[in-house]
Amino acid sequence: MLPIDRTQLPGFKNLDPRLLDKPFDPGNVYSIPYLWGSTGIVINTDKIDPAKVRAWADLWRPEFKQSLLLTNDMREVFFIGLRMLGYSGNSTDPGQIRKAYAKLQQLMPNVRLFNSDSPQVLYITGEVDAGMIWNGNAYRAHKEDSKLRYIYPAEGCLLWMDNLVILKGAKNQAHAHRLLDFLLRADIAKNIAETLSYASPNAEAVKLMDAGLRQNPVIYPPDDLIKNGEYTLDIGAATPIYVDYWEKLRSGE
Numbered sequence: 001m002l003p004i005d006r007t008q009l010p011g012f013k014n015l016d017p018r019l020l021d022k023p024f025d026p027g028n029v030y031s032i033p034y035l036w037g038s039t040g041i042v043i044n045t046d047k048i049d050p051a052k053v054r055a056w057a058d059l060w061r062p063e064f065k066q067s068l069l070l071t072n073d074m075r076e077v078f079f080i081g082l083r084m085l086g087y088s089g090n091s092t093d094p095g096q097i098r099k100a101y102a103k104l105q106q107l108m109p110n111v112r113l114f115n116s117d118s119p120q121v122l123y124i125t126g127e128v129d130a131g132m133i134w135n136g137n138a139y140r141a142h143k144e145d146s147k148l149r150y151i152y153p154a155e156g157c158l159l160w161m162d163n164l165v166i167l168k169g170a171k172n173q174a175h176a177h178r179l180l181d182f183l184l185r186a187d188i189a190k191n192i193a194e195t196l197s198y199a200s201p202n203a204e205a206v207k208l209m210d211a212g213l214r215q216n217p218v219i220y221p222p223d224d225l226i227k228n229g230e231y232t233l234d235i236g237a238a239t240p241i242y243v244d245y246w247e248k249l250r251s252g253e
Contacts, residue, residue: 008174022161032163037134038221041150044130050151064130068130070131074243075235076158076232088230100245119133120138136196136219161231189205199220
């Protein structure tokens with residue numbers, strides 16, 4: 001990736017300072033936030049009492065046998081196990097990762113399938129009634145079926161951010177910067193966020209949105225929920241350890 005020239009991005013000032021300077025790119029030297037969101041729990045309130053599902057830990061309950069959907073994402077699934085045990089979702093400690101694997105093994109009897117391809121469809125059709133989901137998908141699912149509710153787990157949700165970068169070797173860096181600045185325009189960022197149903201990091205864009213959207217906690221969680229969440233970070237040399245346990249988990253070992 002190439003360093004970004006801020007002098008070519010007048011629209012950078014529109015970004016919410018709270019969503020800048022993250023550990024994966026201190027100072028936003030290489031990246032520009034595009035959209036952000038969370039991974040939490042969704043339930044069908046027609047079949048599941050919302051009062052009984054407040055935490056990731058509740059997914060281990062025996063009544064969920066063969067009924068849960070988990071995202072088909074190694075880091076997201078291990079995040080659950082790690083946070084359940086009080087560890088960071090970005091742990092690189094082999095012992096902690098092993099314990100998270102053991103905890104997730106206990107969850108597997110409740111897992112019906114892993115799916116990251118439009119998982120909201122499976123909740124809308126009633127194929128599954130509870131499990132993991134991204135907040136934007138949950139928002140769209142609720143619009144189609146009001147019985148579907150998104151829940152921020154007590155142990156903390158997983159936070160993530162999609163970013164824009166300029167690839168090393170880009171042939172026309174000036175045009176790349178022009179595109180970035182176009183996407184930083186408040187009106188453009190507003191349209192993108194409203195179309196995709198995910199939160200915009202563009203504070204000026206959020207001001208332009210309908211109050212029903214910008215005040216919806218599913219899309220824009222309050223600060224206390226953000227503080228309790230955790231962004232996914234690069235785990236470096238620990239990646240093969242995760243991969244090994246992920247393969248074992250998926251194969252039923």
